[in-house]
Amino acid sequence: MQHVVIIGNGISGITAARHIRKQSDCKITVISGETDHFFSRTALMYVYMGHMKFEHTKPYEDWFWEKNRIELKRAWVKTVDFEEKKLYFRLPNDNKEAKIGGSISYDKLILALGSTPNKFGWKGQNLKGVQGLYSYQDLESLQEITPSIKKAVIVGGGLIGVELAEMLHSRGIEVTFLVRENSFWNTVIPPEESALISRHIKENHINIKFSSELDEIIGDENGQVKAIKTKNGDKIECQFVGLTVGVSPNISLLKVPQGNMIGREKPAFLLGVGGIKLNLGILVNEYLETNIPDVYAIGDCVEHENPQKSRKKLEQIWYTGRIMGETIAQTIAGKRTKYQPGIFFNSAKFFDIEYQTYGQVPAELPEDTKTFYWEHSTGRISVRINYTTESQAVTGMNTFGIRMRHKVWDEWILSGKSIEYVLENLSKANFDPEFFKQHEAEILKKYNTETGSSLTLKSKKGIFSKIF
Amino acid sequence: MLQKLGLIIFIAAFGLFIGTLGMNNYTLTDEILKENFKEEALFDAKIELASMVDQSYSNSYTFTNELSEGIKQLNKVYNAQQAWDKKIYEDTILSIVKASSNGYLTDNKGIMFLLTFGLAIFGALLFILPEAKIPAGIKNNGIYYNPAMTRKWLGICIGTFLISFYIILYFKPQYIANWTMLVDPVSKLINGGEASRWFMYGFLYTISILVMGIRYIIKYRHSKYQIIRTLSIMFFQTCIAFILPEIMSNLNMPSADLKNMWPLDYSFFFNYRLDKLLASGAFGIFLLVWGIALFVVGVPVMVYFFGKRWYCSWVCGCGGLAETLGDPFRQLSDKSLKAWKLERYLIHTVLAFAIIMTIGVLYTYFTGSYNLLGFIPTESLKSSYGFLIGSIFSGVVGTGFYPLMGNRVWCRFGCPLAAYLGILQRFKSKFRITTNGGQCISCGNCSTHCEMGIDVRAYAQKGQDIVRSSCVGCGVCSAVCPRGVLNLENAETGSRIMIAPDVLLGNLMEK
Numbered sequence: 001m002q003h004v005v006i007i008g009n010g011i012s013g014i015t016a017a018r019h020i021r022k023q024s025d026c027k028i029t030v031i032s033g034e035t036d037h038f039f040s041r042t043a044l045m046y047v048y049m050g051h052m053k054f055e056h057t058k059p060y061e062d063w064f065w066e067k068n069r070i071e072l073k074r075a076w077v078k079t080v081d082f083e084e085k086k087l088y089f090r091l092p093n094d095n096k097e098a099k100i101g102g103s104i105s106y107d108k109l110i111l112a113l114g115s116t117p118n119k120f121g122w123k124g125q126n127l128k129g130v131q132g133l134y135s136y137q138d139l140e141s142l143q144e145i146t147p148s149i150k151k152a153v154i155v156g157g158g159l160i161g162v163e164l165a166e167m168l169h170s171r172g173i174e175v176t177f178l179v180r181e182n183s184f185w186n187t188v189i190p191p192e193e194s195a196l197i198s199r200h201i202k203e204n205h206i207n208i209k210f211s212s213e214l215d216e217i218i219g220d221e222n223g224q225v226k227a228i229k230t231k232n233g234d235k236i237e238c239q240f241v242g243l244t245v246g247v248s249p250n251i252s253l254l255k256v257p258q259g260n261m262i263g264r265e266k267p268a269f270l271l272g273v274g275g276i277k278l279n280l281g282i283l284v285n286e287y288l289e290t291n292i293p294d295v296y297a298i299g300d301c302v303e304h305e306n307p308q309k310s311r312k313k314l315e316q317i318w319y320t321g322r323i324m325g326e327t328i329a330q331t332i333a334g335k336r337t338k339y340q341p342g343i344f345f346n347s348a349k350f351f352d353i354e355y356q357t358y359g360q361v362p363a364e365l366p367e368d369t370k371t372f373y374w375e376h377s378t379g380r381i382s383v384r385i386n387y388t389t390e391s392q393a394v395t396g397m398n399t400f401g402i403r404m405r406h407k408v409w410d411e412w413i414l415s416g417k418s419i420e421y422v423l424e425n426l427s428k429a430n431f432d433p434e435f436f437k438q439h440e441a442e443i444l445k446k447y448n449t450e451t452g453s454s455l456t457l458k459s460k461k462g463i464f465s466k467i468f
Numbered sequence: 469m470l471q472k473l474g475l476i477i478f479i480a481a482f483g484l485f486i487g488t489l490g491m492n493n494y495t496l497t498d499e500i501l502k503e504n505f506k507e508e509a510l511f512d513a514k515i516e517l518a519s520m521v522d523q524s525y526s527n528s529y530t531f532t533n534e535l536s537e538g539i540k541q542l543n544k545v546y547n548a549q550q551a552w553d554k555k556i557y558e559d560t561i562l563s564i565v566k567a568s569s570n571g572y573l574t575d576n577k578g579i580m581f582l583l584t585f586g587l588a589i590f591g592a593l594l595f596i597l598p599e600a601k602i603p604a605g606i607k608n609n610g611i612y613y614n615p616a617m618t619r620k621w622l623g624i625c626i627g628t629f630l631i632s633f634y635i636i637l638y639f640k641p642q643y644i645a646n647w648t649m650l651v652d653p654v655s656k657l658i659n660g661g662e663a664s665r666w667f668m669y670g671f672l673y674t675i676s677i678l679v680m681g682i683r684y685i686i687k688y689r690h691s692k693y694q695i696i697r698t699l700s701i702m703f704f705q706t707c708i709a710f711i712l713p714e715i716m717s718n719l720n721m722p723s724a725d726l727k728n729m730w731p732l733d734y735s736f737f738f739n740y741r742l743d744k745l746l747a748s749g750a751f752g753i754f755l756l757v758w759g760i761a762l763f764v765v766g767v768p769v770m771v772y773f774f775g776k777r778w779y780c781s782w783v784c785g786c787g788g789l790a791e792t793l794g795d796p797f798r799q800l801s802d803k804s805l806k807a808w809k810l811e812r813y814l815i816h817t818v819l820a821f822a823i824i825m826t827i828g829v830l831y832t833y834f835t836g837s838y839n840l841l842g843f844i845p846t847e848s849l850k851s852s853y854g855f856l857i858g859s860i861f862s863g864v865v866g867t868g869f870y871p872l873m874g875n876r877v878w879c880r881f882g883c884p885l886a887a888y889l890g891i892l893q894r895f896k897s898k899f900r901i902t903t904n905g906g907q908c909i910s911c912g913n914c915s916t917h918c919e920m921g922i923d924v925r926a927y928a929q930k931g932q933d934i935v936r937s938s939c940v941g942c943g944v945c946s947a948v949c950p951r952g953v954l955n956l957e958n959a960e961t962g963s964r965i966m967i968a969p970d971v972l973l974g975n976l977m978e979k
Contacts, residue, residue: 011910019971040909040910040911040912042909042910042911043909043910043911043912043913046608046911046912046913047612049608049609049610050608050609050610050611050612050613050614051606051608051609051611051612051913051916051948052612052799052912052913052916053612053916056912056915056916057911057912058912059910059912059925059926059929061804061805170609170610203603204603318909319906319907319974322906322972323971323974323975323977326971326972326975326977327975327977330977330979337977337978338977338978339977340975340976340977340978341974341975341976342973342974342975342976343974345905345906345907345974347907347909347951347952348951349950349951351603351605352603352604352605352606352690354950354951354952356907356951356952403904403952403955404952405904405905406904406905406906406907406973406974407904407905407973410905410973410974431902431904431952431955432955433691433692433693433943433946433947433955433956434693434956435692435693435696436691436692436693437692
């Protein structure tokens, strides 16, 4: 029986395992050093804030794995021998010793190694009280450090930065947020949305410093962080520094040739010729195959050699990880399948404001594209729709504070519905709970005013329209 | 600061409330005996309780104990004589205790009411209202660090108090006679008479729903669905369940909680209630027809359009208490597959029990025979249902276990009406919770905060609609979802996605 080994029990690895099991009877082993069971990484913040317990982040009960014959192995992989098709484990409490703690053979190997928080070689970045937020271990260390602190600095204005700010804020810790750009997340979202979120972060008493970059982290005599210095020369006192300047593929395991430690003259793998091809991540083709036969890579650790049009080489989000897992399972089960994510989508929550996006809404408007933006008078709700100049077909949307229906937007963008059609039928995409105030009429009015059109709403939502 | 003060005031008022149980002096007189005993039992009572008469007791517990003991002896004799009509019940003991009391509490009911109920409400509001100052949105911060909400010492204390309260209320109400005294002024105001234990319970129940309803509205004020739903609960409890029946009995009509229905209202078809309705002319007939129409016509029609939520989380009193007083405990419900299995066995067994019991009762009512099918004793069916389900399950376990098993223990495992509504919701309803394409991140907020113990995430993460008989449609899964994945919707019955797609929306791979 074919043995499929998956390194990594995150969303990609586990999705792959589940879907392989649905389609095949092969032996499946999932290896993780992080936790015994799959958990939702995105929910770690809720554990810290006391909304839930760690056990609640586990999407499947513990009996699920045995019932579905998915073997779980708790261990860190030390190195891979691609020629012999063997993995070697690290010993517990291993400190880079040239010893190994057992091995396992595979027929097919799926690398779902995830990613790791970036550290850009700042002075003091390894002090006590400096960390990122990615793994279960990060949560543990946060739980240990933060009860005794009063002030924290977060470096990097991205999604995890806001989450970390919200987390610390929930424990009454004073947070200063260093953002390199002059407005929040404005490399990803357009200026209006960026301003909306910046206001909301401030509204939550987060001291956000724009155009500020970390220069160095200063420690005390115990190796504990006591302050940071920005490139503008500001010194900010703090007992904790959160580094949330993005993540990189977690490929260190594959970078160091460790052949001699497994008793082979030749390194187990080499960079470049004869080894696994790496760049920023593990390079894969459109079939998620690496350059080594029977070795695949999925999820955050992947770098696409030939990404689809309008997709990035590195796309480290939950949903793409899951889609890669679904796709690779087909290949493993015998049907070689291309990775073909559909219309892009993503979502996040910034304190109390939810965000969803469908299709392409880059921070800077492309030349052949027009944009329509509406914002509610409270400044907490907004909708942006991008469409092509030529055919008026919608290409993407951002929404803050209104929930939209994925399926409807997916169809609209895929079939190239015109902006006018979309605005007239916008209620069809409304996914807010019953009784919520609907803004479609106001949105349409703004469009009519701006363009001199006279569109009218074609559909309504609301509890009674559905019933009868 | 204000919140701390509120908490201190609440705890002080609550302490005093407990303390009132030990207040007052007690003197039993011949006069009191005469008022409370039927003539045929009065002679026996005078002999049995002779040693107590005209004695002054300063300890309420000693007095109540001695009185209860004496009456127990009397009942023993009556049991032996099979003199059922002479038997003395708890409510009689309760009114004797009440009548025998004298002292500060009896003389200053109004002041004591304000110092206990009044201050407790004031303190609670002082604790609750400042929450409105923090930005609206889901703020479940610290729930799992709170000893009251995680089955830690405080949760166990609250549970113990609630369980004891229900046991005493149902089975030994004479020991809380002083609590009924506290609400006498309210009772006088509403119906002109002194408060019974059920009036006291109803008042406490309503106050809990109102005060904790305000808390709930503040907590979920970003959601109009939650605000309107909670106002509905508060209205139905206060006006329909609490005040209206009092007014009806004031007007010498048969009083009824118009929104309560069989089989939750399990005694609806009991002979004494049928007799009373049938003896009350047109209005009585109306109540009888209304009560039957509610569950025969009202339930299927409403569940078809809206799901069982129209009742369980918008109207019902048990649901109302669970949603308000019980909200801090919603996360304690067990989400495991095992619990779901147990739930289905238990709740449908109770439904079957309620149906058989009611058939038995009606059989006896119409035929006069006490044996259904010749061997099922209808009277013991009736009394065991009342004891096991009516008192122990719905009260003692149903509410007492809030801090231990979550706020919907009764609704989930025991309520026969919920079972009936649930079967309809599962098989014949437009209602479902829709999951939004591929947006789920499996975070588990929905499952954690589902009071019915539904593993909502299990559906959301595979793109299957949540169609579950137990779902009461409280809407909290949708409210706590950080990615806008869940929505309570009504649409064509056939459009419910009952089988998960192979892969979620957003993957265009060839299949």
